[in-house]
Amino acid sequence: RVKLRKALRPSFSERQRRERVYHQSNAFISRSDTPEEQRFGRPLHKRRYAAKDNIASLGLPTTCGSKLLQGYQSPFHASVLEQADTLNNGMVVGKTNLDEFGMGSHSVNSFFGRVRNCRLGVDYSAGGSSGGSAMALLPEEAEDCSFSLGTDTGGSVRLPASYTGVIGFKPSYGILSRHGVIPYANSLDTIGIMAHNIGRVAKTFLMISGHDEQDPTSIPQHTRQRLLPEAYSESIWQHQRSLQRLSEAGGWRQLGAEAVIGVPMEYNITELDPEVRQAWQQTLETLQEAGCKIVPVSLPNTKHALSAYYVIAPAEAASNLAKYDGVRYGEKAEDGDVSGDVLYSATRANVGDEVRRRILLGSYTLSSEAIDNYFIKAQKVRRLVQRDFDRVFTKPNPLRDPEHFDLSDMDETIELEDKLGPTQVDFIVCPTAPTRAPKLESLQGQTPLDSYVNDVFTVPASLAGLPAISIPFKDPQPGCADALPIGIQIIGQYSDDIRVLGIAHELT
Ligand code: GLN
Numbered sequence: 228r229v230k231l232r233k234a235l236r237p238s239f240s241e242r243q244r245r246e247r248v249y250h251q252s253n254a255f256i257s258r259s260d261t262p263e264e265q266r267f268g269r270p271l272h273k274r275r276y277a278a279k280d281n282i283a284s285l286g287l288p289t290t291c292g293s294k295l296l297q298g299y300q301s302p303f304h305a306s307v308l309e310q311a312d313t314l315n316n317g318m319v320v321g322k323t324n325l326d327e328f329g330m331g332s333h334s335v336n337s338f339f340g341r342v343r344n345c346r347l348g349v350d351y352s353a354g355g356s357s358g359g360s361a362m363a364l365l366p367e368e369a370e371d372c373s374f375s376l377g378t379d380t381g382g383s384v385r386l387p388a389s390y391t392g393v394i395g396f397k398p399s400y401g402i403l404s405r406h407g408v409i410p411y412a413n414s415l416d417t418i419g420i421m422a423h424n425i426g427r428v429a430k431t432f433l434m435i436s437g438h439d440e441q442d443p444t445s446i447p448q449h450t451r452q453r454l455l456p457e458a459y460s461e462s463i464w465q466h467q468r469s470l471q472r473l474s475e476a477g478g479w480r481q482l483g484a485e486a487v488i489g490v491p492m493e494y495n496i497t498e499l500d501p502e503v504r505q506a507w508q509q510t511l512e513t514l515q516e517a518g519c520k521i522v523p524v525s526l527p528n529t530k531h532a533l534s535a536y537y538v539i540a541p542a543e544a545a546s547n548l549a550k551y552d553g554v555r556y557g558e559k560a561e562d563g564d565v566s567g568d569v570l571y572s573a574t575r576a577n578v579g580d581e582v583r584r585r586i587l588l589g590s591y592t593l594s595s596e597a598i599d600n601y602f603i604k605a606q607k608v609r610r611l612v613q614r615d616f617d618r619v620f621t622k623p624n625p626l627r628d629p630e631h632f633d634l635s636d637m638d639e640t641i642e643l644e645d646k647l648g649p650t651q652v653d654f655i656v657c658p659t660a661p662t663r664a665p666k667l668e669s670l671q672g673q674t675p676l677d678s679y680v681n682d683v684f685t686v687p688a689s690l691a692g693l694p695a696i697s698i699p700f701k702d703p704q705p706g707c708a709d710a711l712p713i714g715i716q717i718i719g720q721y722s723d724d725i726r727v728l729g730i731a732h733e734l735t
Pocket of ligand 1: 381383540
């Protein structure tokens, strides 16, 4: 056996090459290459994967990319890791770099340095905040990780997928357990899956999507069986939920002909790069050729979604991060914390600028003088964004009772436009981001607002808790092979995860 292992272990130069790639991209904060593994090569029977460093793990530290949690060792494995290890025979190879606590769009706000998406000697943004999880999958030939896990609060899995050319799937809110995921904004946080191939994404999704009683927001088993019958039927479970079974159960691959695709008019913004617009158009043509019907739809409240997100997410973050005082949570600052009237300030000064900005913003929007005008209003906008989606999807939203849609009190403050009447669609298809990955260098003079704009197409699905996937656009007539990838996003109704994976399969 030792001989066989030796024969099959990656060559020294291959290992060196991988190390160089990872070193260059700064994708990992910690790696699990044990001395045993270094001697004998990787265990062949395990499916290796990477997990974002805000997902608690045994064996490797969990830092959230923050100085506050440097070296922190969790006493337990997050439920999704537990499920991936036991049901999918997985093994975490390393914890990936991220924007501190998930706050950012380019993976440059990390205490452990920026993630670099290096192509032809130039450093581009890897997207954020799960940029490390995307880069852990590159280059494809390294085959070090078969998939990676990230978190998506407002686009953090989809944006890196789009910038780096991999698939990034954010399931419906409440399907994957968040037990062991260090919270950023609880009402939005979702585990996301990244891989090169849609089959791997789907299979991983099925493997790690069991109900978890340790997560109070995890959809109960009997509701799952009702919402996603294809994924949770007994027979699939017994047959290890294979994709083939899923296909037989009718949720997979047999969409084509009847699917109606909505094209949201409001997403055709002036900031959209012409090449991204063209990729969007070509994708729609491909879907049309496959027998889908393409119709324009209106999501009029989309234009308020980004502002609402950047009120709600920092408010929840300010509340979540209050616990890092160096007493119960977080590394206590060396020079002591109580001096004069000041408590904890030295410890709390250990967070980066972006996290500080969000805490300040969130504390303000939750304060008594501002809460009505910011936080409460943002919650109402969130409801309107959800309502827009519910109005255009053929499938009703199983979580919402129509009686709760009375938003008449909003009339004075927000225009309630119904531009197109009740167009009914199965999916919405749009770009994942307005542009390709920017150069890291070009981010330097940017204001925080410039970076928030990257999330304009990903945030609406997050506010509504809907399943959304980013897939790399496949140019039918590839021009320049070195061109940076473009991501196309498919959004479905709540709990329509399997069909979203199915249509993504048609396009990949
Ligand atoms: N860029 C967004 C933010 O900074 C999204 C981050 C995320 O999804 N974790 O909030």
